[in-house]
Amino acid sequence: MTDDGLRERIKLVDPSASLPLLAADQASRLMEETMSTPAASTPPTGSRRVLLAAALVLAVAGVGWLFAGNILAGQPDVPRTPGAGPVVRLTAGTASAKCRAPEAATLAASADFAFAGTVKAVSGQDVTFTVTRVYRGAAASEVQVELDDGRSESLVGSGPARVGLGYLISAADGAVIGCGYSGEADSQGLRQLFEAAF
């Protein structure tokens, strides 16, 4: 089947084919409601600050399937321009005080990308990992994680990243899974957790 044929076949099952146009007054109301919101973002509330502090940005070299999924304070990220690199905005989970003990079954069920990597370079907020093993997900040679302040409290045993230090990191839907499911490779029980899960 040609590309065009394939495209037409998928188009034939378009679920929105029967969707009527939005009435003009509804569209106008929607626009008015939108524009009545201040253009500048409101400052984050207390609970949002916690999430923002835990924010990570992960860029997977050669892996485009992890897409920017900013879940910071409910404000979606915007797509990056081509050439800016496949950057994925992530959150690192909730504060460790609220985490339950990690379980391999939970990790296996929730992670769609997991890898072992060694810190290759630290540049400002960017930490670049050389991937030594992909436990789950598409092959990647490098993964770049941008940390808000050069570290993340949600990663196990995570002090400031140093070149040569090994990490095990899992992610779901573009979000690094914290709460004991990602961190320094020699953190107690983490490697066993990965081996059991994957």
Next chain:
Amino acid sequence: METDERRERFEAIAPAVIEGVRRYLARRTDPATAEDALAETLLVCWRRLDDLPDEPLPWAYGVARNCLANARRGDRRRARLAARVAVIDPPRPVSLPEGPDPDLAEAMARLRVQDADLLRLWAWEDLGPAELALVLGVSVNAASIRLHRARNRLREALRKLDVHAGHEQSTEGSRW
């Protein structure tokens, strides 16, 4: 002054964005989630008006895509809770109605989520590699390669379904 200019620009681009994003969402989620995600997407467009490219729709698809991802994360949290309830009171399985092209639906379901997502953007939203790259946040080259591979995987999945169906038929035909 500035506000008037902003309003004018937004009013110029919003109708096309609303219609496009509305369809994008209707193809992928339930009406209530779609309504929320559309409002959220418009808000991002309004707040990031200065960042919008000349052709804002692929950009807006990318925003809507993230809104849906956020909603699904919330759904999964609720699903985990529901799963605990389901152990006590298991729901009966519901058979889904067959669509107009069950083979295609089955083949798409067998693809990786990322491939199926890409193919839907390509076919339903009519996006080419450059626009796909903008939605997915990858280079045009990467989008082009991924699209090529996804199409081949879909063809392969369809072919396997054909072979399987043909095999079953011939087996049935040879029975006594």
